[in-house]
Amino acid sequence: MISVLLIGKGNVSTHLYDAFLKADNITVTQISSRKLENIPSADVTIIAVSDDAIATVSSKIKNSFVVHTSGACAIDELKNNNRKGVFYMLQTFSKDKEVSFKEVPFCLEAENKKDENLLTEVAKSIGEKIYTINSEQRKALHVAAVFVNNFTNHLFKIGNDICKENNVPFKILETLIDETALKIKTLSPEKAQTGPAVRNDQKTIKNHLNLLNKKQQEIYTIITKSIQNGN
Amino acid sequence: MISVLLIGKGNVSTHLYDAFLKADNITVTQISSRKLENIPSADVTIIAVSDDAIATVSSKIKNSFVVHTSGACAIDELKNNNRKGVFYMLQTFSKDKEVSFKEVPFCLEAENKKDENLLTEVAKSIGEKIYTINSEQRKALHVAAVFVNNFTNHLFKIGNDICKENNVPFKILETLIDETALKIKTLSPEKAQTGPAVRNDQKTIKNHLNLLNKKQQEIYTIITKSIQNGN
Secondary structure, eight states, rough: EEEEEEEEEEEHHHHHHHHHTOOOOEEEEEEEETTOSSSSOOSSEEEEOGGGGGHHHHHHHOEEEEEESSSSSGGOOOSSSSSSEEEEEOHHHHHHOOOOOOSEEEEEEESHHHHHHHHHHHHHTSSEEEEOOHHHHHHHHHEEEEEEEEEEEEEEEEHHHHHTTTTGGGGGHHHHHHHHHHHTSOOOOOHOSSSSSHOOOOHHHHHHHHOOOOOHHHHHHHHHHHHHOOO | OOEEEEOOSSHHHHHHHHHHHHHEEEEEEEOOOOOOSSOOSSSEEEEEEOOOGGHHHTTTOOOEEEEEEOSOOOOOGOOOEEEEEEEEOOOOOTSOOOTTTTSSEEEEEEEEHHHHHHHHHHHHHSSSSSEEEHHHHHHHHHHHHIIIIHHHHHHHHHHHHHHHHTTTOOOGHHHHHHHHHHHHSOOHHHHHHHHHHHHTTTHHHHHHHSSHHHHHHHHHHHHHHHHHHHO
């Protein structure tokens, strides 16, 4: 049995709590990060709080092994005096949406092999996709995630705006969006690239620009250029 | 029975040919656009050739009803003397990949209701998602598709580059990419937006920019600004 203490009452912490409750080899406790006077001991203490609070919260914890769950923070942002680690799940968690942890990539970091094995065991109790990722790699992964998730969603938003302005249901684009995500599982994004930019189809590019507002044109132009330059 | 003549030997034409062969109410013939001396008659003649060839090819066809399959071209780019229409499928077709026409949105345009019904019947023989879309709407749809498909794929490419440079498997991001595409089926892209830009998390944005090369920084900055301005 591995005892896990979750600190924090947010989405990540609560989804983890629900999942660990169902795991055979884990006993789990969840406490608020505002009540750190009587901290129960645990094999692994997971602080799932906002990035800015990691230093303060961790500095108050005397438990033997403390990990955070942030993609943006290095391991040494933990200010506890004992062993440190990271238990980062690369996924967006929404309050009301159930999380399928079997699909979630767990990116683990520890200071030694034994702790890495311990975190792996904890992750395996609820998940299947387990990776060992150091702080440098995690930083890169975090910025890559911004491109493929946050920025992609913004392109969907622009697509949606264009549809709305022209009385076309955005729903028509759903299959294409699915196909775009699916394609890169078998082709590299470089090989999967299609469209007027990569074909250097100047006539279509000009027609497209004519349809867009100034802000949309700016993004269209810069991404088209980037595709053409192979950036 | 509806007779369909396909002109062109490319991906779109060949995938359509294979699908129509299996349809109960369609008889289909396929010819090359280079052999237009003896054109068989048909209820619907579908020219699936490159955008630039539509005018020339269509001008040589005497059949009663001629449609093109281009998202970028208006109906009046057809230069035949009889009835005109558009049979546009909003999907990327790859040579070796089977197409599930049940998932493909058919965007149809005709000059009158009778022809529209005829095209609908043809589309329904192989597909399920049928839309009536005029030339203006189709233009908008085409540019929206560039954002959600071509440009999104380029963001995947940048994500892949960042991963490669930092020795992280791009595969870790697959679940997140799937989730990004899935999310907008239940939430508007505006509501689905997450990340440092929309949170205005300056510290993370600065850290991210430090990790990127100049070209990546340019795209990061312009999309971050666009998210923050609600463009």
